[in-house]
Amino acid sequence: MNWGGDMRAKDMARIAVIGFGPRGLGALEALSQRLRETGRRVQIDIYEPSPFPGAGPNFAPSDPEYCLLNIPYQDIAIRPPQGSAVGSFADWQNKPFDRDDFPSRADMGRYLEARRDDLFKRGFTKSDAKITLLRKNVERVSQEAPGWCLHIENGQPAHYDEVLLTLGQPPVEPDAQWASWQAHAAQSTAEVAPAYPAAELCDRASEWQGQCVAIRGLGLSTFDVLRSLTIAQGGRFDAAGYHPSGREPACILPFSLNGQPPFPKPQDAVLDALFAPTPEETAHFARAAEAAVCATPQEATANINGALAPVVTRILAPQRVNDTQVLDWLATEWADPGTQDRQAPMDALRHGIALAAGHAAPTIGYALGQVWRKWQDEWRAAFNPGCATPETAKHLIDFDEGLKRYSYGLPLSSARELLALIDAGQTDLSFAVDPGIIETSQGWMLGVGGQQVEVSIIIDAVLPAPALSNISVPPLPGLITKGLIVAVSDDLAAATEPDGTLRDQSGSPVSGLCLLGRLALGSVTAVDSLHDCFGHSADRWADGVVARLRNARPAE
Known part of the structure; x- marks a missing residue:
């Protein structure tokens, strides 16, 4: 499947994208906005054998409609690139919907496929680019100066200036x-x-x-x-x-x-607005988060707490909650997530439903989790440019992961269904x-x-941790063995530069070999969010590609 005009092979830059779900789609959308700056002809080859390129298996349009996103329509802000004919997810809908409802993953997959088709049709028309989708597996990636060689299943090797790995969560060895x-x-x-x-x-x-x-x-x-x-x-x-x-x-x-x-999200926009931070509070958090990422773990804790506690205290003023109580809750959360508010499973389920429906006064944890959810963009913007030590990165990521029981909550309707199944x-x-x-x-x-x-x-129903040592699916094991993909630490995933460029076992950037997404947890944070696929990480990768291609000669 080809889009674009004919080009001579030797005078063009060549880019390979291995894996093409939402992360790869977001990366190429970002690149499409910048390619004219290279002054180069460009060939982009996408290697994706699955039947749903652009959507990926997690958003397969063939999935049952009962598989829901954990984001309501009102919170979906996956902005299309400039010049896109598709528009936002809300604009794209051809059916009535309630902004408080949660769409199906299949519906999101159909939207992502529409974005893919638009990108292939018109996204690269303003640059001298050709894009090809290859339904093939890449068995091995090797470094061959001045670029990279892809060894393709049942095919001839292919050479590239740039290789981007956007593989999502590949299969791992079972625990x-x-x-x-x-x-x-x-x-x-x-x-x-x-x-x-x-x-x-x-x-x-x-x-x-x-x-x-x-x-x-x-x-x-x-x-x-x-x-x-x-x-x-x-x-x-x-x-x-x-x-x-x-x-x-x-x-x-x-x-x-x-x-x-997990705790359900507030049932509607009115209840959700009770947890909204003010612009001043958000600006304070952004500064505190930037300071926390470059600090020691102890200093990072103080920075994050200093931004969170006053907001939660304000929100819970009707319950006469004070800063000391919030800080005590946070102290336990940093040390032993979830132990401060653990209940019997049935009690936790019923309490979560009451909180989300507004039938129970918000707890410290529930309020804090909703505020943290609203600050995810600021959190990624602070963490992902990458100055955290491995110790601070682990400390902050553990905090973010622990709060997912609130911040990544499910629809209230799903919690009520579980209760109905128990009652039945x-x-x-x-x-x-x-x-x-x-x-x-x-x-x-x-x-x-x-x-x-x-x-x-x-x-x-457990999502495996992004541990490099458990991955057995090509082409990653070969790159790991060669020391071209190295973990930030034993508890984290791949070490990368802010633009996704991998760092080798000596800590040096591996020019032209990049990785975006879940397998970079530790270098980046909040990687399981769909919004992250279309955010600043994609922009930084595209900017890095343009900078390198502007000065480098094509691979022979």
């Missing part, structure tokens, strides 16, 4: 627990299954009527799994609760290490808190506090 369960399932009648693709899980679940199913994980993905096991099997929700079809599993048992479901006897949180699990001839026995239940299926 020890999951590997043991896979082995047990292979030798018995038990089954294990991944949460995604959701359509495949739905098909498998049609054979699980009357069986007990456990779900490893109690995060956002669990709620997609619950729908695959219930409404996708013919059940339905209404104001009275859940009405089973009879084709569901006999029981569904989610569990996690702490058994805490379809789902049970009695085994939600780190159950003991032992193998049986038919599956596994889950045990908590003297209670036991046998399950024959376990579904994995």
